[in-house]
Amino acid sequence: MVYKTRREVLAASAVAALATPALGRTISGEMPWEPNDAHPPAPVVPGPLQFLTPDEAATIDAIVDRLIPSDELGLGGKDAGCTVFIDRQLAGSYGTNETRYTKGPFPEHTLPSQGAQSPLTPREQYRNGLAALATYCKATFDGRAFEALSAAEQDTLLKGLQKGDVKLPGFSAKMLFAAVHTNAMEGYFADPVYGGNHEMAGWKLVGFPGTRYDYRDVIANPNQPYTRPPVSIQGRAEWTKPGK
Numbered sequence: 001m002v003y004k005t006r007r008e009v010l011a012a013s014a015v016a017a018l019a020t021p022a023l024g025r026t027i028s029g030e031m032p033w034e035p036n037d038a039h040p041p042a043p044v045v046p047g048p049l050q051f052l053t054p055d056e057a058a059t060i061d062a063i064v065d066r067l068i069p070s071d072e073l074g075l076g077g078k079d080a081g082c083t084v085f086i087d088r089q090l091a092g093s094y095g096t097n098e099t100r101y102t103k104g105p106f107p108e109h110t111l112p113s114q115g116a117q118s119p120l121t122p123r124e125q126y127r128n129g130l131a132a133l134a135t136y137c138k139a140t141f142d143g144r145a146f147e148a149l150s151a152a153e154q155d156t157l158l159k160g161l162q163k164g165d166v167k168l169p170g171f172s173a174k175m176l177f178a179a180v181h182t183n184a185m186e187g188y189f190a191d192p193v194y195g196g197n198h199e200m201a202g203w204k205l206v207g208f209p210g211t212r213y214d215y216r217d218v219i220a221n222p223n224q225p226y227t228r229p230p231v232s233i234q235g236r237a238e239w240t241k242p243g244k
Contacts, residue, residue, distance in 0.1 A: 043234060044084065044195030050091035051123065055145070056130045057083055062147035064184045066154050075201040077184050085187030085196030086126075086180075095123040122179065129176030132168040133161075193233045203230040 049057055064077025077083075093099055106117045118125070137146050137157075146154065160166035161177040168176065187196030189203070191211070197203065203210055210230035218226060229236070 040233065041191075041193050043193045044088050046084075049087050051095060052083070052087045052090065052126070055134070056126070057087065058147045059130055059133065059145065060086060060180065062149075062154060063158065063180050064187075066151065066158055067181060067184050068188055074205050075198060077188060079198065080188050080201045081192075081196040081198045082184045082187035085190065085194055086183045088195045089183065089186075090123050090126060095121060097121045118175065120175075125175060125179050129168070129171050129179065132171035133176060136166070136168050191233050200230045200232065 052060065060083045061078045064082040066077075068077035068080070068082070070076030070079060074080075089095060102119070102121075104119065106119055108117075110117050120128070133146060137144060137149070141149060141153065146157070149157070157166060158177065161168075161173040162181075164172075164174045166173045187194070188201070189206075189208075190196055192198065192200060200210065202208075207226065208230060209215075209226060209228065211233050212228065212231045218224070218228075
């Protein structure tokens with residue numbers, strides 16, 4: 001039988017599950033969790049690339065700096081750490097689709113709410129897509145890589161990727177653009193604990209207070225500008241005592 005939609009696949013899987021013995025484990029003597037147990041994310045620390053190659057990282061640096069240029073409002077994508085964020089995400093479970101449904105079918109025309117529709121993992125999308133982009137640039141711009149193009153040339157090329165007007169060899173231009181654009185936005189506005197949003201540039205840009213634990217001092221004064229600096233999951237540097 002050929003399934004045309006994910007709903008049909010899920011329905012078939014549910015029927016199959018009814019005929020499959022359930023797997024489980026017996027717990028006795030203690031609970032499988034501790035009260036007040038928490039699993040905070042491990043902070044990203046500076047260091048070597050964990051997935052991207054140096055050439056790939058240079059291309060991503062150039063792309064995110066055109067998507068989010070530095071200006072009087074704050075840091076651009078590169079200086080805000082978007083490439084580091086993307087590298088660490090690809091090196092982790094996100095890059096391998098570890099927690100996502102990865103079976104077909106993969107319809108060509110879908111709604112944005114249906115999410116990614118591809119058999120390729122994010123790692124494969126970046127590796128294959130950036131390789132295709134490098135080949136296209138060298139053939140089209142006299143051997144120059146994307147990062148060696150002028151800002152105007154980069155902008156024109158990125159618009160072509162977004163619209164699908166640029167035809168990359170063996171890879172979807174729109175898929176590559178969507179992956180980098182989405183992850184750059186996530187890196188720019190995610191908590192700095194994940195490697196991006198340096199100096200909380202994204203939060204300052206939109207006036208987001210972050211994870212401040214207490215707003216009692218402002219709740220009693222509605223419709224007033226919020227002037228306190230944003231707070232990361234890790235707190236603020238000035239809150240940490242020397243040697244701690």
